[in-house]
Amino acid sequence: MAKQKTAFVCTDCGSDYVKWQGQCGDCGAWNTLTEIKLGPEKGSGRAGAQVRGKLAGFTGTLDSARVLKDINLEDLPRFSSGAEEFDRVLGGGLVPGSAILIGGNPGAGKSTLLLQTMCHLACTMEALYITGEESLQQIAMRAQRLQLPTDKLRLMSETNVEAIVGAAQELKPKVLVVDSIQVVHTDEITSAPGSVSQVRECAAYLIRYAKQTGMVLLLVGHVTKDGSLAGPKVLEHMIDCSILLDGSDDARFRTLRGQKNRFGAVNELGIFAMTEQGMREVKNPSAIFLDRGSEPASGSAVMVVWEGTRPLLVEIQALVDDSQLGNPRRVAVGLEQNRLAMLLAVLHRHGGLQVGDQDVFANVVGGVKVLETSADLALLLAIVSSYRDRIIPSDMIIFGEVGLSGEIRPVPNGQERLAEAAKHGFKRAIVPKGNAPKRPIVGMEITAVSKLADALAALD
Template sequence: MTKKSSSFACRDCGDTFARWAGRCPSCGAMNTIAEITAADARLAAKSAGQARAAAGLATESASAGSGTPIERMKTGSGELDRVLGGGLPVASAVLIGGEPGIGKSTLLAQVAGAVAAGQRVLYVTAEESTEQVRERLRRLGVARDSLDLAATSDGEAIAGALTSGTYRLVVVDSIQLVAVAGIDGEPGGVSQIRAAAAALVEAAKRGGTAVILVGHVTKDGTLAGPRLLEHLVDVVLSFEGDRYGDVRTLRAVKNRHGSTNEVALFRMASTGLVEVADPTGMFIADRDPGVPGSCVVPIMEGNRCLLVEVQALVNPTELVNPARKVSGCDSNRVAMVLAVLTRRLRLPLGTCDVFVNVTGGARIAEPAADLAVGLALASAWREVPIPADLVALGEVGLGGELRPAGRYELRAAEARRLGFQRLIGPGAGSGRGRLVCSRLADAVEAALG
């Protein structure tokens, strides 16, 4: 029979011993040692170790410190500075991702040239030659003596430049091609990306230098490499847009030094990326309100309100499986609105080809555009244009009911500023030009008669 093992522990300090004693050898307390089981002994030993570790933990008060704001430097782009929270924080790491050809290198070349007007900057390319980068800088008109170029994929060399104190900003294009010696795997592999990112971020914070890393994206739009890459950096920016169009959107996915509710808009021109300071009406500038199937919706992009045009085309077909094509918005929500129109409003859309498009390269993600999609489809089917001064806002439920969207007053103010006098939706409120409808059928009748 196995003999039951036991130990002894001090009730005051928690230290464990092999035998009983009247005085604790650790804390000196008298008559505090008692018999415990082996399991309790292991637990007591673990607790004692944690207590000793906690005693050596360096802590400070949350109210301590100078209270001075984070030092930032201007990037030369007011839109980018606003997305970053007021400028590029020093000793920070920023990761910008986007599809190939979207304009990441162009944006960073402009930023590097602007910062180099007053600071020393290093632009490291692991994909191109220095002559290619120099030609791009000349084309953009930002080639400067204080902007150094380097073509290397050596992670240790780049980390050394970050800690040297020579440069205020270092741009690395791209992190997927940087390699660190002694790490298994090819550049672009999980191990290499993790090691390279960790080395560069640590060097940037230690050297007080800001670093901007360019990241490639996969087919589904996520950043290539381990998820740890996004956790290591301070800011993650997503650069989006239709590569065949000229509109580009820059949004913050993560920002330790600011808000993620800001969005910057640019236009790609021959001279580089041009800021769109007031983009509210640029997506409806070429709209023809006399064409059936066109409806305007005020959407929120971060803290900005943008008016975009939703177009719909309904065409009867003899095909067994009618076409359903959607561009610029969620195809699942369009399918849901189609089902509601067919079932609740008895529109025979099941035998028609349906095409829905958001003009200008804009993309709609919020459900508040459901009503605009529904009105555009109903207008296209009836071949009756929606009034030119009407905007629609509201989420459509499966029962045909309408649900309000947030920030109605801001959306209404932007619509009025651009000449739209009427707002239709479930939460439109009272006032001139407000059409309150609680059901999709009522909204269709109010808008189309």
């Protein structure tokens, strides 16, 4: 009788072990290892010996093996999802046979975005929406509230993966949505829905069917308290595209960011606005994030960040105030906390500005999370502006990376950043010397700096 193979997988990081242990050796978490069944061993015993004997005497050629240069490099047959911002994050549209995982906090708008997309696609192709957490009446009420076309999309309330694939085989949809993968289960595994074994086996079953039939599979994943995808951490190597929809409950704008994409660029950003009619695309996000007050104030600077394949103008604000505590506070919203502390040390050492006894607060307006280092110079100048109570001109753009020795390093795509700033009416710019344009930009005065002291002098 074939022996059942088992493994122990960490629910936090996805690392697997041959036996159970109290602590995960990779992430250090305690009591997170759960047992999963991998199925019976194949190729063992007398039958396995016969197969190995046949393979040992095999002298033929493999027809399935092809030379790399003979493979046809035609464009992937993408089709649009109906939203340009969604297509941008996907790399240009949906690819047949791809598996896409969409995560986000509760209330971020995952179901709303997918329902709008599926209603649009159902007008031109067969589409199936599987809901395991909401009733069909709830989905219908949302579609009616959003004024979506409801005469083509097929809905189904099901949590059994075998029943879902059976329905897909009968209806043959081009696009399938499963909301969510945490509630789907298979009868072959005895563990509860949402466990590592259930999530991985159900997702593998659905992905295998999508690859064989060329169907686009959209999976919805939950997010834990620390912001990571619950359970689907083990799915990152199985899926083709991982997307995170971010945005707080009280924020009007939602950011859709690609974390993994086999068919396009990573870290591409799409901007949506949550309205009464659902998720609406923001065609010009720079104009939205630059909606500044009529009265200029100190501690405010405009920077150009590069998100995926396009520049984005955002405002960064800083507030420096006397600390009432023994340990001054360092708070960064939309920025990395440790990088703020490092830049304050550089400002003290190479800028001659001591803020060790001051509370420093930094915020990126609009809820955007800045992940690149081009915001270093703008952040430091905003801090200096708040500390000295001097207003940075409203028509000035700032970007550049600051090194530990006080040097201003160039950043990628400097020409495109300046062109985007000029298009929005900015007349002055402080940029790294390595990003100074070879040809002057009409209507823009550019100050190229190589040291932090030069940037502070240009601000005065």
